[in-house]
Amino acid sequence: MNLRLKLFLPMALVFTGLMGYLVIVWLPSVEKYQVEMFHRQQERATASLVQSLLPMVAAQQLGDIHDTLDSLRRENPEWVEVELTDSRNRRLYPLPGTAKVASGPGERLQEHALRLGNDSLGILRVRISEAALLESLHQARQALLGALGLGLAASFFLLGLVLDLTVRRPVQRLAQAAHALKEGGFHAALPPPGRDEVGDLVVSFTAMRDQVRLSQSRLEQEVAERREAEEHVRQLNAGLETRIREEVERSRQKDHILIQQSRLAAMGEMVHNIAHQWRQPLNALGLLVRNLKDDYDYGELTAERLDQTVNDTLRLLQRMSTTVDDFREFFRPDKEKADFDVAEAVRQALFIIQGALKNYSIAVDEELPPQIVAEGFPSQFAQAVLNILMNAKEAIQERHVADGSIRIRLTREGGQALVSIEDNGGGIPAEALPRIFDPYFTTKDKGSGIGLYMTKMIVEKNMDGSVTAANTDRGARFTLALPLSSLLAGNGRA
Ligand SMILES: Nc1ncnc2c1ncn2[C@@H]1O[C@H](COP(=O)(O)OP(=O)(O)OP(=O)(O)O)[C@@H](O)[C@H]1O
Numbered sequence: 016m017n018l019r020l021k022l023f024l025p026m027a028l029v030f031t032g033l034m035g036y037l038v039i040v041w042l043p044s045v046e047k048y049q050v051e052m053f054h055r056q057q058e059r060a061t062a063s064l065v066q067s068l069l070p071m072v073a074a075q076q077l078g079d080i081h082d083t084l085d086s087l088r089r090e091n092p093e094w095v096e097v098e099l100t101d102s103r104n105r106r107l108y109p110l111p112g113t114a115k116v117a118s119g120p121g122e123r124l125q126e127h128a129l130r131l132g133n134d135s136l137g138i139l140r141v142r143i144s145e146a147a148l149l150e151s152l153h154q155a156r157q158a159l160l161g162a163l164g165l166g167l168a169a170s171f172f173l174l175g176l177v178l179d180l181t182v183r184r185p186v187q188r189l190a191q192a193a194h195a196l197k198e199g200g201f202h203a204a205l206p207p208p209g210r211d212e213v214g215d216l217v218v219s220f221t222a223m224r225d226q227v228r229l230s231q232s233r234l235e236q237e238v239a240e241r242r243e244a245e246e247h248v249r250q251l252n253a254g255l256e257t258r259i260r261e262e263v264e265r266s267r268q269k270d271h272i273l274i275q276q277s278r279l280a281a282m283g284e285m286v287h288n289i290a291h292q293w294r295q296p297l298n299a300l301g302l303l304v305r306n307l308k309d310d311y312d313y314g315e316l317t318a319e320r321l322d323q324t325v326n327d328t329l330r331l332l333q334r335m336s337t338t339v340d341d342f343r344e345f346f347r348p349d350k351e352k353a354d355f356d357v358a359e360a361v362r363q364a365l366f367i368i369q370g371a372l373k374n375y376s377i378a379v380d381e382e383l384p385p386q387i388v389a390e391g392f393p394s395q396f397a398q399a400v401l402n403i404l405m406n407a408k409e410a411i412q413e414r415h416v417a418d419g420s421i422r423i424r425l426t427r428e429g430g431q432a433l434v435s436i437e438d439n440g441g442g443i444p445a446e447a448l449p450r451i452f453d454p455y456f457t458t459k460d461k462g463s464g465i466g467l468y469m470t471k472m473i474v475e476k477n478m479d480g481s482v483t484a485a486n487t488d489r490g491a492r493f494t495l496a497l498p499l500s501s502l503l504a505g506n507g508r509a
């Protein structure tokens with residue numbers, strides 16, 4: 016139902032109700048009252064007529080009676096019939112023989128006795144017709160209803176017009192503006208703000224629309240800023256990506272250099288060791304050569320003796336050559352991941368450093384059970400162990416520990432091979448402990464700080480294992496964990 020209908024319906028109801036009340040209740044009661052008044056008035060008129068007729072009837076002045084009644088009849092057309100009879104019921108008026116007027120609807124008969132003291136002089140009968148009254152009442156009713164109807168219709172129309180102009184149209188325009196607002200239009204025309212409730216509504220709507228427009232422009236600005244920021248971030252990211260790639264490449268090169276440096280350190284160890292390993296065979300060779308010369312000088316050089324010396328020399332040279340081969344083996348790079356015996360790899364590391372350890376009288380207490388097989392790069396792992404062993408040796412050496420010792424244990428635990436290397440070199444300083452695996456962190460004058468960093472990289476990055484360090488009451492303990500090879504039955508998880 017639209018607003019026009021909603022405004023019209025109550026007015027139509029009020030109009031109909033009012034008209035209904037007028038026609039059904041008010042007008043009939045007014046008319047009834049009018050009729051009663053009319054009859055009362057007629058009653059009074061006939062009563063006073065009786066009083067004026069009394070002397071005429073008493074004096075038998077028929078002429079006067081007729082004149083009076085004729086003139087009265089003329090004056091009162093509603094008096095349909097007037098009859099006056101004397102005490103003996105003889106008709107005095109109208110003249111006997113005059114035809115009786117037929118009685119019609121809406122007529123009333125008034126009878127008045129003419130009395131003089133106790134004597135009855137006659138009876139006056141007046142038949143009064145309501146027709147004229149009813150007719151005039153009818154006309155009045157028509158006029159009244161017409162006027163009322165017209166008045167009501169006019170006010171109805173006016174009210175409708177006022178409501179239409181002041182309520183329906185502004186509300187309709189507001190609705191159109193609201194609809195436009197929904198579609199994002201902020202410029203739909205609004206009705207002029209009046210001083211009534213609709214005017215308040217227009218003012219509120221305008222304020223709300225301004226607010227929405229403000230919020231929207233703020234939002235648009237925010238979106239634009241965010242987009243700009245996103246673009247900025249995207250560009251940054253793009254730049255960052257290249258930088259990360261460059262950094263990764265640089266760090267790979269650095270790692271490469273680190274590995275080289277670390278290997279150089281190991282090579283130093285190796286040269287040391289070769290020197291140690293060769294010292295005894297070199298002495299032996301010197302002795303053999305000197306004996307050869309003595310035998311020759313004293314003429315005791317037999318073919319047999321020469322053979323013996325040559326054989327011994329070759330044997331010693333073979334031993335020296337094997338030593339070099341062993342070292343070369345250690346430095347051969349791993350090509351790809353393989354299953355390897357962990358004890359064997361630890362022994363390789365020990366082999367490289369054993370010369371130095373002997374030099375400083377550092378005892379090695381090892382328990383390296385066979386058949387604990389891990390998956391990874393054995394040479395790299397040996398290098399990782401070697402770095403730890405070198406640190407242990409250096410710690411013992413630095414603190415001048417008299418009975419230096421390194422304890423090595425290999426166990427199998429929870430699907431992992433655990434290698435624990437413990438020294439009695441006094442331990443890692445507490446403030447250094449959290450940083451020892453950082454690259455270039457060193458507490459030594461000639462240290463480069465890459466040994467443990469290398470170890471961590473090899474074990475954790477390349478072999479999915481872990482390296483941890485802790486202090487014991489005598490020194491430091493490093494624990495290396497490697498995932499066991501899943502292929503070998505011998506690796507049954509302990
Ligand atoms: N067994 C240990 N006992 C005491 N301190 C240790 C031990 N192992 C490592 N550290 C400490 O950790 C530091 C870092 O060791 P890392 O092997 O990384 O470097 P570095 O030994 O100083 O130098 P290099 O590069 O020659 O190995 C050492 O400087 C030392 O302070």
Ligand SMILES: [Mg+2]
Pocket residue numbers: 402405406465466467
């Ligand atoms: Mg080191």
